[in-house]
Amino acid sequence: MRIAVLGTGMVGRTLGSKLRDLGHDVTIGSRTASDEASTFADAAAGAEVVINATAGAASLEALEAAGADNLTGKLLIDVANPLGTSGGTMTLTVCNTDSLGEQIQRAFPDARVVKTLNTVNADVMVDPSIVPGSYTLFVAGDDADAKRQAVDLLESFGWSRDDVLDLGDITAARGMEAYLLLWLRLFGSAGTAHLNANVIIGK
């Protein structure tokens, strides 16, 4: 598949590398073209699927640069977290009554946005087996077909379909992103980013 990965940070590089290993035709998108990356617009234009792996605070601008026309009708997987800092601690730049996932879907109504993978570290995204045991991965989005397509891709990363939990429409991104505030403390307490949470449902 032709996949554009927007973002040249650790998450973008890790996803791009994995997708290439899986045989996809991957273009990395960046603000400026280089030997390793196309512009956001060029990457998105040639892609069937676009992955937003830019820093959350810069995502809307990056997608604007990619161009609404280049996103129309496409699966747009948003793995970003709107992290910022306030008073020396990590916080979210948007949360509670809104989310980055929703902001992206509102800004690009013709893209088929699916929020997923944002609750785990980049290494875990592409190899969930590095965290032992069972684990839950969340997906959210307004388009059922887009979510199915995203889950296929997740499965190719090693996520078991049974462990993917569909939380409903894109407003569930509020909870998925708010979880980062807990994740950051789990990270601090565990001393490793290789962690995940397994949701267990009782009767």
Add this chain to the structure above:
Amino acid sequence: MRIAVLGTGMVGRTLGSKLRDLGHDVTIGSRTASDEASTFADAAAGAEVVINATAGAASLEALEAAGADNLTGKLLIDVANPLGTSGGTMTLTVCNTDSLGEQIQRAFPDARVVKTLNTVNADVMVDPSIVPGSYTLFVAGDDADAKRQAVDLLESFGWSRDDVLDLGDITAARGMEAYLLLWLRLFGSAGTAHLNANVIIGK
């Protein structure tokens, strides 16, 4: 132990009933005294341990009524979530850069606040075995002794000491309360409030 449970809602009643079953001398605190409840102040005055099980939006007012003097030096277990509604959906009344747990600790600096149990439904609080498998419960607070005392109480409820994860000081309440935004979607997706998350740490 003499324990005051502030709040006569489902959480307060469930905790009060369990604590009585465990042999504690329990007083339920309410805005107004009745056959079943004392005033917040009377309940707190006679207690060694105080549990805030009031609705999050009303907690500060309830604790003010309980009286700072009646909380001084005491373990104050805060199980409340600052839930409100915005545009028809459940949101938090405080989050991201602050939390109810911190607000309470700031308002009552001489109380030893421990945030815990807020990430699970009342039934699960007092009987974690209703959710099968392993599960993680979080504690946060500035006072290590108070956290140890809280964990003893959690153990008597059936929580395994090994499954209690200390997230550090009271600012971790931000993450624990923000998790509610995810929990509400898990609840919606699962169709039951009897759910929990097991945090798994990799290498």
